[in-house]
Every structure is written in C-alpha cells, then in structure tokens.
Amino acid sequence: MLKSTALCAAMSLTMWASADAQTPDRAHLSLVAGYKAAFTCSAHFNAGRGVEQIAGDELNRIYPGYREAMARLPDAVVDEEKKTVSVSYMDGAPPRFVQWRPLLGCVQAPTMGAAFDPPVIDLERKDQSGKAWPLGDKVSGKIFADTPQGFYLAGVVADAFDRSSYGEGTETTAVLVVENGVIVAEKYREGFDAWTSQRTWSVAKSIAATVIGAAVEKGLMAVDEPAGLDAWSSPGDPRANITIENLLHMSSGLATPTVGNRTDDVYFGGGRVVDYAITNRLVAKPGVRWAYANNDTMAAMRALRERMDDNRKYLEFPFTALLNPLGMNHTFLEADWNGDFVMSSQVWTTARDLARIGLLYLNDGVWEGRRILPEGWAEYAASPAPAPLPMTRADGSQFPGYGAQFWLYGPRHGLPEGTYAARGNRGQILMIIPSRNVLIVRRGFDDGGGFDIERFTADILEALAD
Numbered sequence: 001m002l003k004s005t006a007l008c009a010a011m012s013l014t015m016w017a018s019a020d021a022q023t024p025d026r027a028h029l030s031l032v033a034g035y036k037a038a039f040t041c042s043a044h045f046n047a048g049r050g051v052e053q054i055a056g057d058e059l060n061r062i063y064p065g066y067r068e069a070m071a072r073l074p075d076a077v078v079d080e081e082k083k084t085v086s087v088s089y090m091d092g093a094p095p096r097f098v099q100w101r102p103l104l105g106c107v108q109a110p111t112m113g114a115a116f117d118p119p120v121i122d123l124e125r126k127d128q129s130g131k132a133w134p135l136g137d138k139v140s141g142k143i144f145a146d147t148p149q150g151f152y153l154a155g156v157v158a159d160a161f162d163r164s165s166y167g168e169g170t171e172t173t174a175v176l177v178v179e180n181g182v183i184v185a186e187k188y189r190e191g192f193d194a195w196t197s198q199r200t201w202s203v204a205k206s207i208a209a210t211v212i213g214a215a216v217e218k219g220l221m222a223v224d225e226p227a228g229l230d231a232w233s234s235p236g237d238p239r240a241n242i243t244i245e246n247l248l249h250m251s252s253g254l255a256t257p258t259v260g261n262r263t264d265d266v267y268f269g270g271g272r273v274v275d276y277a278i279t280n281r282l283v284a285k286p287g288v289r290w291a292y293a294n295n296d297t298m299a300a301m302r303a304l305r306e307r308m309d310d311n312r313k314y315l316e317f318p319f320t321a322l323l324n325p326l327g328m329n330h331t332f333l334e335a336d337w338n339g340d341f342v343m344s345s346q347v348w349t350t351a352r353d354l355a356r357i358g359l360l361y362l363n364d365g366v367w368e369g370r371r372i373l374p375e376g377w378a379e380y381a382a383s384p385a386p387a388p389l390p391m392t393r394a395d396g397s398q399f400p401g402y403g404a405q406f407w408l409y410g411p412r413h414g415l416p417e418g419t420y421a422a423r424g425n426r427g428q429i430l431m432i433i434p435s436r437n438v439l440i441v442r443r444g445f446d447d448g449g450g451f452d453i454e455r456f457t458a459d460i461l462e463a464l465a466d
Contacts, residue, residue, distance in 0.1 A: 026090060032069040033089035034096040034108055034268035035062065039199075040076040041085040041098040041106035046332045046348040047197040051076075057191075058199070061171070061426075061447035096270070103319060105332035105348055110270040118337045121315045125329045133183060134356055135327040135368065137194060143186050150184075153177070153463040156456070157187050160442065166456050169448025170427060173198060176351040178439040179464055181359065186351075197330050197348040198443050201424030205297045207333075208343035209248055209381060209405035210357060213365065213373040214321040215304050223248065223380075223404075227303040231278050238282045246286040247300040248404040249385035253284035256293045263294045266342055273298045273340035290387035290402065294344035297405065301341045311339050326360060326367055328353040345424070351441040354422070354430045358439035361432055378434075381406045382420040406432075413454045416461070427451040436461060 039058040043049045049058075062070060069089075077086045083100035097109045101120045109116040128136040144154040159165035160172045173192045177185035186194070200207070215221050223245040232239035239254070246252045255261075261280075265271035277298035305314045315335065323331055331353045334346035360366075361381065365373025381404045390399050400421075401408035409419040415433070422430040427444030431453065440460055444451060 026093065029069055029089045030093065030096060031264050031268045032066045033073060033087040034098075034270065035059075035066060036070060036073055036076055037085045037087040037096040037098045038106055038108055038268055040078065040087070041083075041100055042199065042332070042334070042346075042348055044078065044085070045083055045100040046105050049191070049196070051078075053191050057171075057173075057445045061169075061445060096268075103332060104315065105334040105346070107335060107337050108268070108270040109337060110272075116337065119311060119315060119335075119339045121312065121319075123316055123319050123324070125324065128327050128329065131327070133352075134181065134359055137352065139183050139186075141182065143183060145184070149463065149466050152466055153185050153460070156459045156463050157185050159459075160451075160456060161187065161189060166452040167446070167449055169446060170451045171445040171447070172427070172442065172451070173445065174351040174441065174443040176355055176439075176441040177460055177464075178355050178359065178441075180437050181362075183355075184464070185460075188351075192443075194352050195330055195350060197332060197350055198428070199345075199424075200347040200349055200354075200422075200428050201345050201426060202294075203354065203422040203424040203428045203430060204343045204345050204347035205405045206381075206422030206430070207347055207349075207357060208297050208301055208341070210360070210373065211318045211322055211343070212244070212248065212300055212304065213377045213381075215307075215317070216377070217365070217371065217374045218321065221304060221307055227299060228306065229278055229299065229303055230306060231274065242282075242286045242299075244300060244303060245404070247296040247303070249287070249290070249387060250292055250296050250402060250405075251287050251290050251385060251387040252293070252296045252299070253282050253286045253289055254280040254293065254295060255283045256280070256291045256295070259292065261291075261293045261295055263298075263344065266294075266298070266336060267345060270337065272336050272338040273302055273342065274338060278302060288387055290385060290389050292402075297344040298340070298342065301343050305340060315339060315341075322372060325370065325372060326353075326356045328356055351443055354441045355439050357422075358430050358432050358441070362434060362437060362439065380404055382408060382418065382432075382434075384408060409454065409457075414458045415454060419457070421453070423453075427453075429453050431457050433457070433461065436464070438464065 043054045043058045085098045086095040088095040094111050098106045100106050107118045133139045144150045157175045160175050173189045175187050227242050242252050266276050277295040308314045331349040335341045361378040365377045385402050393399050398412045406420045407423050409415045410417045416435040419433045427446035429442045431440040
C-alpha cells in the first residue's frame with residue numbers, strides 16, 4: 001500500500017528555477033502535477049495499485065509534452081485515511097490536490113487553498129461476484145478450450161502481449177473475448193486481473209452515449225431536441241440550435257482548437273465542465289461538420305443534468321439506470337468538483353465491465369429481460385453520422401467511420417459489415433461484431449503508433465471460425 005510518509009518530496013522545488021534555466025511555465029507544471037495527482041489517486045483508490053506499479057504504467061509513456069516535467073516532479077503524498085493525493089510542483093505554489101469518493105472516484109480541487117467539498121453519493125453496490133457471468137463473475141466452462149480452435153485463439157491472444165506483433169510500443173494489460181455471450185478467452189498482464197479497473201480514456205464517450213440512451217428510454221430527453229443548455233439560451237445565441245444528436249455525432253459546430261480539443265484543464269487542472277466544455281463559439285452550422293471533440297460529449301451529459309434539475313439524482317442516474325443492473329461493480333464515473341461527469345475520458349473500469357456494455361448492445365439494449373436502452377439504440381449508435389468524415393489517413397490506411405459516440409468498421413478494414421467500437425487513448429478498445437455475436441476487449445498502456453486492433457480483430461475472428 002502507499003504510505004504518505006514514504007512519498008514525501010525528497011528534494012527542493014527550487015530545481016525548477018536554476019540560474020541557467022528559463023522561468024518555468026507555472027500553468028503547464030500545474031497541469032503535469034495535476035496529471036500525476038489524478039492518476040495516482042484513481043489508480044490507487046479505484047484500482048488498488050501500488051506506487052511502483054503506477055509509476056511504471058499510468059505515469060509512463062504519457063503525453064510527450066508532459067514527460068520531462070513529470071520526471072522531475074517530487075513524489076505524490078498519499079493520505080490513506082482521508083483518501084487524498086497531493087503533488088507539489090513549484091515553491092510558493094499550492095500543490096495539486098485530489099480527493100477520492102465512493103463510486104465517483106477521484107476529483108481534483110481547483111487549488112489547494114480553496115474550500116473543497118465535492119458532492120458525494122451513497123448507493124450500495126450489491127456483491128454479485130458469486131453469480132454466473134454476465135451478471136456476476138462466476139465463469140463456467142474452460143477459457144481457451146482444449147481444442148484446435150482454443151489453441152489457435154490462445155496463440156493470437158498471447159501475441160497481443162508480446163509488445164510487437166500488433167505494433168511496436170504496445171503494452172497490453174488485458175484481452176477478453178466473448179462469443180455468444182460466453183467468455184472464450186481472457187488473459188491479463190502481471191499486475192492486472194478481472195477486477196482491476198483502468199482508465200478508459202475516450203471509451204468513456206461510448207459509455208456516456210449509453211447513459212444518454214438510458215435517459216431517452218426513460219423519457220428524460222430525445223436525441224432530436226435542442227440540447228437546451230442554460231449557457232446557450234440567451235436571445236439570438238446560435239448554439240441554441242445544437243441538438244443532442246449533433247453532440248452525439250460530434251457535429252455541434254463548436255470551435256475545436258486542437259484535434260480532439262484537448263481538455264487538460266478539466267482533466268488535470270481542476271477546471272469545471274461548465275467553464276471549459278460549453279463555452280466555445282459556433283464556427284459551423286450544427287450537423288454539417290464533423291470534428292472529434294471531448295466538449296461535445298461533456299455537453300451532452302450536461303444537458304441531461306439540466307433536464308433532471310436534481311444534482312443528486314443526476315449523479316446517481318448512471319448507476320441506477322445502467323451500471324448496477326448490468327453488474328458493473330468495478331466501474332467508477334469521475335466528475336468535476338462542480339458535480340458534472342467528465343465522461344469524455346474519466347471513467348475507470350475493467351475488461352469484464354466493458355464486455356457487459358458490449359453485451360447490452362448485442363442484445364439491442366435488453367438485459368436480463370429488462371429494457372435498458374430504447375429499441376433500435378444499438379443500430380442508432382452504429383449508423384454513420386451525417387456529417388462527412390475523412391476516409392483515408394495520410395499513410396493510406398482506412399479511417400473508421402463514426403456513429404453516435406462509436407467508431408464504425410467494415411469490409412474496407414478487413415472486418416465484417418456492421419462492426420463498431422468504443423476506442424480510447426493508449427489502446428482502450430471494445431470491439432462489437434454483431435454478425436458474429438462476438439465482443440473483443442483490449443486494454444493497454446500503448447506508446448507510439450498504437451495497437452493494430454483491425455488486424456487483431458480479424459485474427460481473433462479467424463481463430464473462432466476454425
């Protein structure tokens with residue numbers, strides 16, 4: 001376990017301002033320190049990982065622009081009793097400070113000195129580990145069956161962990177394959193198992209879309225209606241025309257200064273969703289321009305919050321409407337200190353919990369006889385967004401299409417028609433292949449070009465066909 005006494009800084013922070021060095025960028029350093037504090041908190045308190053494990057994985061092979069500063073930061077200070085983490089970065093500056101909460105994981109304060117009382121929820125998670133998969137974790141049958149098919153499948157899965165077969169610089173932590181509702185392959189790297197949560201990065205967007213789908217099923221919102229955010233309600237504000245569907249399709253028309261419109265201030269800086277994710281100006285008519293944007297996902301979730309007009313019920317809703325019914329007991333949905341979910345990225349979950357989401361889609365939104373998502377929601381999520389996407393990358397490879405917060409694949413990628421996926425940074429992937437009734441989950445800490453999920457999926461499907 002982490003001990004705060006063992007993690008106190010051992011060196012002076014005056015290292016940032018040596019005589020021959022330029023004055024450091026205080027804002028950048030605060031983000032890097034926030035990154036370290038947030039990942040240390042979440043990996044430890046959500047996933048139970050130790051300091052050496054976190055340093056080797058969550059804090060390794062990170063954003064290139066963060067690496068030099070990260071290497072020079074002092075150790076995080078962890079308070080096991082209060083479940084807090086702080087990281088100092090400069091003399092005279094308040095440390096970055098993060099607090100863990102049940103279900104909602106870790107939340108970053110705007111500054112150490114500010115009053116900090118983030119919202120919490122009190123919901124019981126039923127221990128269903130003794131129940132049969134998929135509601136529980138009791139798996140019947142033998143993983144990698146003692147057959148030629150099982151032997152070939154085991155070989156393909158093993159290759160995913162060798163750091164080269166499916167891409168140099170890849171670091172696989174988990175692979176899970178489900179066929180006809182049955183786990184037929186499952187493997188974890190040392191330090192991970194079926195109950196170890198890992199950050200989803202942008203796979204969270206697909207989970208957010210699933211929460212929106214559950215809200216549509218309950219009549220709380222409709223995809224064709226305006227998002228209706230209070231911030232966009234002034235007379236003449238053209239953002240009032242942005243619909244929920246525009247947000248799900250990444251076609252809001254809002255300005256996206258960078259690819260994916262990096263939202264580091266929200267993720268690592270203690271910024272609020274309402275200050276960073278919904279304030280951009282409109283630069284295109286909604287629905288006509290596709291631009292991948294974290295802000296669109298966060299705005300869709302904010303629209304749900306404003307419709308519910310009950311902060312506690314909003315924070316409870318994803319759990320009561322989706323996670324708890326599916327038995328997703330190792331999933332944490334992190335929110336900012338203002339109580340808005342940061343579900344463009346900040347979800348921590350396991351390979352099995354991701355597979356449960358996939359099964360819900362394969363079953364067209366029905367779980368254990370209960371309808372969670374509207375009829376046809378799976379088809380909606382996997383249907384191409386109307387705004388055009390680029391088809392070919394600079395290297396000539398085929399760019400996937402986009403639906404409602406899911407990526408779309410097919411024959412031009414060497415995969416069956418109708419294949420779609422939830423994808424996130426560093427190799428977080430949930431592939432859904434309806435025509436074969438197959439799910440593939442792959443988790444990792446990739447660097448470089450990334451994991452070749454298209455070839456891996458094709459190889460898994462070939463192994464299952466033998």
